[in-house]
Amino acid sequence: MPLRWQEVALPLITITLLIVLKHIPMTEHLPLSRTAGVVAFGYAAFLALRLLQPEEAIVVEGGWAELRPSIVEYFACYGAAALAAVLLFAVIIMGHVADTAQLIATYLAVILLAGGSLGIGMAGLFTQTRWDHRQVTHRSALGRVTRLEWGEVRAVRPNWRGVTITGSSGRITFSQFHGGAAQLAKHAATRARRNSETATKAFAA
Numbered sequence: 001m002p003l004r005w006q007e008v009a010l011p012l013i014t015i016t017l018l019i020v021l022k023h024i025p026m027t028e029h030l031p032l033s034r035t036a037g038v039v040a041f042g043y044a045a046f047l048a049l050r051l052l053q054p055e056e057a058i059v060v061e062g063g064w065a066e067l068r069p070s071i072v073e074y075f076a077c078y079g080a081a082a083l084a085a086v087l088l089f090a091v092i093i094m095g096h097v098a099d100t101a102q103l104i105a106t107y108l109a110v111i112l113l114a115g116g117s118l119g120i121g122m123a124g125l126f127t128q129t130r131w132d133h134r135q136v137t138h139r140s141a142l143g144r145v146t147r148l149e150w151g152e153v154r155a156v157r158p159n160w161r162g163v164t165i166t167g168s169s170g171r172i173t174f175s176q177f178h179g180g181a182a183q184l185a186k187h188a189a190t191r192a193r194r195n196s197e198t199a200t201k202a203f204a205a
Helices: 005-022 032-050 071-094 100-125 181-204
Strands: 128-131 135-139 145-149 153-159 162-167 170-174
Touching (some): 005 032, 032 071, 128 181, 135 170, 145 162, 145 170, 162 181
Antiparallel strands (some): 128 135, 162 170
């Protein structure tokens, strides 16, 4: 699946914000230049791993095609968790000699990284999305299962969480970073278009 504008805008906005904060007297003593370098390095790694994202889903038993988490998601989830752990360890060990503002900034970074890691895991790594010729199903990280028959699919739209398939009885959202996400999005869009054409012809008749 090609890069979306959010994937380009987010790191650019983050680096720009860090540069601006570096020129504000209240925050200029924080290691913002180093943080911007980490963000730039992480984004470069993201782009490199994005190229390895498989375009085709994996075919499993019973004729089902299934999305699988990509190396990008594993890198983001476990990398963020590891970095949060390292920063927390640094705060615990060096907290008694560090500046108060630096401690607060580091704690915020730990919370953001840990929250991001948990969010990626809940939205991507620990979910299951599969489909066959009759339906598409999604099981969330908490075990909730949603099923949509292809005949009821009405729309397929990208959003900040990934790609959402909307049907008459509900909706399914899956990560755009999953292996096979582009294949499922294309298949669902084709089904939605056919359903729309069928409904239009039925209404005209």
